Amino acid sequence: MATLFTSELEEGMVTLTDTYSNSGKLIVPKDTVLTKSIIQMLSGNDVVFVDISDIVEPIVESQENDLSSALDTEKIKEKPQYKKFVHRYEKSISEMGDHLNDIVYKNAPIDVDMMLQNTMTTMKALNDSPLSIFTMLSTMKNYDDSTFNHSLNVALICNIFADWLNLSEDDKKLITACGLFHDVGKLLIPDAILKKPGRLTKDEFDIIKTHPVKGYQLLQKNKLDPHIQYAALMHHEKCDGSGYPIGLKGNQIDWCAQIVTIADIYEAMTAKRVYRGPISPFKVINMFEEDGLKKYNPKYLLTFLEHVVNSYMNCKVRLSNGEEGDIVFINKVRLSKPMVKTKNNFIDLSKQTDINIDSIL
């Protein structure tokens, strides 16, 4: 261990302790690999000394950012991997949509393997690309908001969420299937209500709230794995008992439903809806940080949020003050408030509390 002047810091050094600004705010957590941007930010904050461990990590290219390397939606749309993913995604939506309609309207038996196979092939197209699922879905954010798209998106998120939770391959398949079928009951709700552009009346909302039970009954009739049935029944339940249809609490909620709920809410809020545009992922993360720990299982929620935020490293964003910049540093204690590098400045959103990330560009 060594305590070094900020002027002596070099890229690749690892912080041994948390580093605070003169006003007492945490600006660099311990175990952070220093990059040029972070060293500049430390001296910009008048930090004099930093405790450094003996370990020196190689700098990964993507940890150092400048405006020219930022990911940007228009550039992503030109990438062949993006086009390949969209092509595969649309094919899956079409095949899965046909099958779901057959299940609901023609009483066809549910082919879980076919549905999973389609999801995995879409995931494979994603894994062949260096872009994360969240960058892909943000880039496609103006896509159709049908139940089919939503279900596939939630299944893809559940699939990667299972990896973050170190689930077994069998559980990963199970949780992906839970994501695929969680909203199947919505296919039994009239489109006039589901796609109503205005505010729902209480009666209409009461009809929407029947979809978990309707989905559960359909899946039960088809004798699907009980966890898939419970995920459909319980994905609107909340750990504090404020959810529906039953008002279950904590561990009364099936563990698969607890995972699907987080993926479901994140997907629904960041996607376009008939009555509103997509909400910035960082606003959704902020909402989860503010009241999520009561409503969702913290073990699942914190793992999810940390990985989602990390996937936006390097992304170009627009701030609420109108400036554009790149996310250059993630604040582990306030995930929705990263450090953003603008043309002339570093803005620490955990300190500049009047500025937010309005959108991913």
Ligand SMILES: [Fe+2]
């Ligand atoms: Fe739902």
Ligand SMILES: [Fe+2]
């Ligand atoms: Fe949903």
